Amino acid sequence: AQTVTQSQPEMSVQEAETVTLSCTYDTSESDYYLFWYKQPPSRQMILVIRQEAYKQQNATENRFSVNFQKAAKSFSLKISDSQLGDAAMYFCAYRRSSGGYQKVTFGTGTKLQVIP
């Protein structure tokens, strides 16, 4: 079974600074997808960024970028120029791409605090 590990339960960053959230995963698959979801206090789940495993190029979305290391099974999220609105719980997620229903497995989350 696939597992997703987020080893940082909480992180903090100064406003306008950069922070990196870590995620590692375990899989025997070669083709899969990785996601970062944001959950603000409103409880809404928002997709931040996604990465296809077959793509070597790291995904970017405005101030959000990832460092995808397939061999190391690592998928970290970098937030640049942190804003107060970035304060939230962040979940790393894995979705396999083969064989029937592609179940999504989530990590335990990292709570990000942004300090003014």
Added chain:
Amino acid sequence: NAGVTQTPKFQVLKTGQSMTLQCAQDMNHEYMSWYRQDPGMGLRLIHYSVGAGITDQGEVPNGYNVSRSTTEDFPLRLLSAAPSQTSVYFCASSPATKHEKLFFGSGTQLSVL
């Protein structure tokens, strides 16, 4: 465009009571699923469905029941509520296309006393 509609937003139950959490989506998605979110444990899959009439168990199915009579609706039933079922519940849907994100409902905060 409503997306995924989940009701109720909050619910308090007594141990032993039963209830149904409702979930409906208007995007014609094949896949629908229920997750529970607990502190320090992330989101865990309870049950999922790949189409009308087809359901299967996830990681933590005990104490829950589902059915999918239509593409749009995927209710989650708590048969006899227990304090261990106190949690935040999310319904999510997605098209069968594998790279698609999950579309989430707004969640239900359930407390079982």
